[in-house]
Every structure is written in C-alpha cells, then in structure tokens.
Amino acid sequence: MDRVKGKIAVITGAGTGVGRACMTLFAAEGAKVVGVSRTQANLDETLAMVRAAKGEGKVVAADLSRPEGAEKVVAETLKAYGRIDILVNSAGVGYSWMEKSPGSMNDIVNTTPEKWHEVMAINLDSTFYMCRLVVPQMQKQKGGAIVNVTSISGLQGLPVAHTYTAAKGAMINLTRSLGITYCGDNIRANCIAPGFIKTPMVASVLNLFDDPAIADRLTPMKRPGTAEEMAYGCLYLASDEASYCQGSVLVIDGGTTARQ
Numbered sequence: 001m002d003r004v005k006g007k008i009a010v011i012t013g014a015g016t017g018v019g020r021a022c023m024t025l026f027a028a029e030g031a032k033v034v035g036v037s038r039t040q041a042n043l044d045e046t047l048a049m050v051r052a053a054k055g056e057g058k059v060v061a062a063d064l065s066r067p068e069g070a071e072k073v074v075a076e077t078l079k080a081y082g083r084i085d086i087l088v089n090s091a092g093v094g095y096s097w098m099e100k101s102p103g104s105m106n107d108i109v110n111t112t113p114e115k116w117h118e119v120m121a122i123n124l125d126s127t128f129y130m131c132r133l134v135v136p137q138m139q140k141q142k143g144g145a146i147v148n149v150t151s152i153s154g155l156q157g158l159p160v161a162h163t164y165t166a167a168k169g170a171m172i173n174l175t176r177s178l179g180i181t182y183c184g185d186n187i188r189a190n191c192i193a194p195g196f197i198k199t200p201m202v203a204s205v206l207n208l209f210d211d212p213a214i215a216d217r218l219t220p221m222k223r224p225g226t227a228e229e230m231a232y233g234c235l236y237l238a239s240d241e242a243s244y245c246q247g248s249v250l251v252i253d254g255g256t257t258a259r260q
Contacts, residue, residue, distance in 0.1 A: 003239040005030030008081045010073065012064055012130060013090035015042030017199035018149055020049070021231035022088050027055025029235060031086065034077045035059040064091050065121035070129035074137070083141055086238045087134045089171075090149040092123040094164060094201035105161040116163050123167035127174065135182060143186035145238045148175045149230070150191045152253050168193075172249055179247030190237040190245050195253025196224040221254035 009026045013019030014035030020042075023035045027050045034057060035050075037043050043059035050057050060076050062069035077084055097119070098105045104115045127148060138144030153161065154168030171191065178189035196218060198206060206224055209215045215222040233252050236242050251257055 002030040007031045007085040009086035010034045011088040012036045018230045019090035020046045021227035025231040033057035064126035074133045088147045089127040108162040119163040139185045146189040147237045148191040176247040190248040192233040192250045195256040198224040219254035219256040
C-alpha cells in the first residue's frame with residue numbers, strides 16, 4: 001500500500017478499461033488522481049469508484065486527439081494540485097472502434113487516409129500532446145514518471161489493424177527515446193505491452209477464448225488478462241520500486257509472445 005502516496009497522477013483513458021483500473025488502483029495506493037476521457041458519464045462512474053474506496057481525485061473531459069484537449073487537462077491539473085508527478089497514457093481505441101468507425105482496423109490497402117489519421121490521432125498523437133506539456137513541468141519539479149500503455153501488437157505484425165500496430169510500435173520507441181533524453185532530469189519513461197485483455201476495447205474478439213483450441217493458440221494461459229492486472233504493471237513502473245527502469249517494455253500477455 002501507499003506506493004504512490006502523495007503523488008499527483010494524470011491518467012488518460014480513465015473512462016473504461018485499463019485507464020479506469022489505473023485510476024482506482026493509484027488512488028487506493030495514495031495518489032491524487034486526475035482521470036481523463038472524452039466521455040463525461042464514464043469519467044463520473046470512475047470517480048465514484050475512486051471516492052467509494054476513500055480515494056481523492058477529479059476528472060477532466062477532453063479530446064486528447066487534439067492539442068487543445070491536452071492543454072485543458074494540464075492546465076486544470078496544475079490549477080487543482082500544482083504539479084504532475086505521474087503521467088499514464090492509456091487513451092486509445094482498438095477493435096471495438098470498428099463499430100463506431102468502420103474501416104479503422106483494416107489492413108493498409110483497405111485503410112483510407114482519413115481512417116489512418118483518425119486512429120493515429122487517438123492512439124499516438126494523444127501521447128505526444130500530453131508528453132510535450134508534461135515533460136517540461138516534470139523538469140521544473142526535477143522528476144517524474146511516465147508510463148505508456150502500448151500493446152504486444154507494437155512488437156509483432158498483424159494481418160489487419162495496420163494503423164493500430166503502427167501506432168503502438170511508435171509508442172514503444174517514443175517511450176525509449178523519452179527515457180534516454182530526459183533521464184538526466186530524473187524523469188523515467190517506461191511502458192507496458194498488454195496482450196489480450198478483457199476490456200471494452202477488444203470485446204468483439206474475446207469470444208475466441210470460448211474455443212479451448214483457439215484459446216491455447218492465443219496464449220498459454222488460455223484466458224485474457226484483466227484491466228487490473230495491467231494496472232498493477234503501470235503502478236510498478238510509476239512507483240519508486242521501478243527506480244532503475246528506464247525505457248523498459250513490460251510485456252504482460254499471459255505468455256503469448258514467449259512462443260515466438
């Protein structure tokens with residue numbers, strides 16, 4: 001307990017999934033949390049969970065695919081708490097986004113420029129917009145921790161979702177670059193790379209685990225991971241326990257990539 005006690009943590013994508021799990025866990029571990037998402041109703045649900053667990057925090061509804069959204073989040077956080085010690089970039093879309101945006105998870109030949117820019121803006125640009133504002137603040141404070149939520153799809157190719165895999169691969173290398181560049185400022189940048197996780201983002205493909213034969217091919221553990229399991233990985237990398245981690249990629253995938 002209290003692994004991030006007294007820290008101010010900004011967590012994007014906090015309306016559902018891994019971001020929501022991070023917000024509630026970080027609050028339980030003593031941080032004051034600022035949750036960010038585009039949907040106010042989802043944020044309100046997450047904040048209620050935080051407060052029910054006696055945690056402290058606030059939420060900011062913002063579209064992080066645009067620089068104005070990141071500016072709003074950072075400004076409101078600094079106004080409320082005066083500093084930012086931890087940034088968890090968990091905002092993003094996955095397979096479920098196809099329901100709202102058909103064609104967004106296609107192979108490159110069947111991806112329009114509009115869909116490419118759309119997914120890149122949500123999954124990659126959002127991280128850029130947040131980091132470019134938060135890093136200078138951490139430099140002023142003489143320290144901080146950035147944790148990016150990527151994917152094992154950023155480490156291996158897929159027959160579809162080429163924009164998604166490109167964005168996640170870029171996030172991984174951006175994380176490494178941040179770690180190298182700002183290490184002297186006492187800023188650590190690391191990331192987790194989840195495998196199949198039981199969240200709304202991949203709800204449309206989770207039925208694959210219903211077939212034991214397919215489940216065994218997907219991961220040796222024969223089940224999807226949970227958002228909470230991913231949140232514990234983020235908590236570790238954000239805490240002082242990971243003080244010697246810099247530019248690390250923590251794979252949390254039930255053994256999926258161990259077979260490669």
